[in-house]
Amino acid sequence: MPKDKRALVLGGKTGLLGQKLSQVLQERGWEVKAPFRGELDIFSEEAVSSYVQEHSISHIFNTVAYTQVDLAEEEKEQARLLNRNLPKILAQVASKKNLYFIHYSTDFVFNGKHTLPYEPEDKPHPLSVYGQTKLEGERAITDILKQNFLIIRTAWLFGEDKENFVSKILRLARERESLKVVHDQIGSPTYTKDLAIYTLNLLEKQGTGIFHLVNSGQASWCELAQEAISCAGLPCKVIPITSKEYPQRALRPSFSVLSTRKFTQLTGITPRPWIQALREYLFSFHLEG
Ligand SMILES: NC(=O)c1ccc[n+]([C@@H]2O[C@H](COP(=O)([O-])OP(=O)(O)OC[C@H]3O[C@@H](n4cnc5c(N)ncnc54)[C@H](OP(=O)(O)O)[C@@H]3O)[C@@H](O)[C@H]2O)c1
Structure with missing residues (x-):
């Protein structure tokens, strides 16, 4: 574990991943600063520089992003501001202040034409504004930093701190007799708690560069929904449908x-495996009482 353990976690107060990351860091003896939106102007290099100086920060963790994949198709500039400009500013601060920078990216940088799991070295080819702007953010970082940085591509997050695909499916399954869910997009469901712990494992080994970090195995959205509903013992029937039957504004990779x-x-x-992680999440948070 790094000697200096003073983290700035952006998104640490309200984000799905950020909240869990803050919790896991604190449990492992880190000092964590997680400012709310109004407390720090994250788009000002000067403001971030003063903040890290004032709090003797050793590591910046960035979980802030424009994550509304469909809305990003309309709000391109806002998506670019958050997904490209922000990591660029943070990388500049990390470079000048000699800090470690940990940034999260996405499986949506790929186009889904593979039949085998994507490696970090595989050529990205985003299909959406979200994927494109996240890729631009990655490149802005690697243009500035040559060491002491992690770009962690992850996917299909679930966790207890904020609504996510799994919690939404369970809410709907309690209200309805059946649910139609897309079965022709395959990805890597991932528990935020595991992602936070594995991130620290990477830091322990002084990892630098681009890494893929997800739970093992793969699933379609439909399989993930079915597993969650079965686990919760709900009577809701899950009906597989194709992406064509559920049109969305942004294109998504069929295999990521x-x-x-x-x-x-x-x-x-x-x-x-994601199924094991899903069970822990469901048993401890959705099924109690
Ligand atoms: N969720 C997934 O399934 C998934 C999949 C692949 C990759 N990722 C990546 O993993 C990372 C974490 O994702 P997540 O799902 O945890 O994100 P999230 O829950 O959507 O959290 C985003 C965070 O960004 C903050 N934020 C958004 N707009 C902001 C703005 N204009 N100014 C300041 N803060 C702003 C939000 O604060 P407010 O609450 O104040 O809005 C929130 O804390 C991201 O890099 C994402 O691209 C996520």
Whole structure:
């Protein structure tokens, strides 16, 4: 574990991943600063520089992003501001202040034409504004930083701190007799708690560069929904449909499973299967009482 453990976690107060990351860092003895929106102007390099100086920050974790994939098709500039300009500013601060920078990116940088899980070195080809702007953010970072940075591509997050696909499906399944869910998009469902812990494992090994970090295995949205509903013991029937039957503004890759081979090579850890992680999430938070 790094000697200096003073983290600035952007998105740490309200984000799905950021809140869990803040919690896990604190549990492992880190000092965590997670300012609300109004407390720090994250788009001002000067303001971020003064903040990290004042609080003797050693690591910046950025979970802030424009994550509304469909709305991004209309709000391109806002998506670019958050997904490209912000990581660029943070990388500049990290470079000048000699801090470690940890940034999260997405499986949606790929076009889904593969049949095998994507490796970090595979050529990105985003299909959406969200994917494109996240890729631009990655490139802005690698243009500035050559060491002491992590770009962690992850996917299909679920966790207890904010509404997500799984919690939404369970809410709907309690209200309806059946649900139609897309079955021709395959990805890597991932528990925020595991992602936070595996991120720290990467830091322990002084990982630098682009890594893929997800739970093991793969699923379609329909399979993920079915597993969650079965686990919760709800009587709702899940009906598989195609993407064509559920048109969305942004195009999504049909196959965006990520390979964690590089992470395992560095840390010796194989991420646990998503089904096991899903059960822990559901048993501890959705099924109690
Ligand atoms: N969720 C997924 O399934 C998924 C999949 C692949 C990759 N990722 C990546 O993982 C990372 C974390 O995703 P997430 O789902 O945890 O994100 P999230 O829940 O949508 O959180 C986004 C955070 O960004 C903040 N934010 C948004 N707009 C802002 C603005 N204009 N100014 C200041 N703060 C702003 C939000 O604050 P407010 O609450 O104040 O709006 C929130 O704390 C992102 O980089 C995302 O691209 C996520």
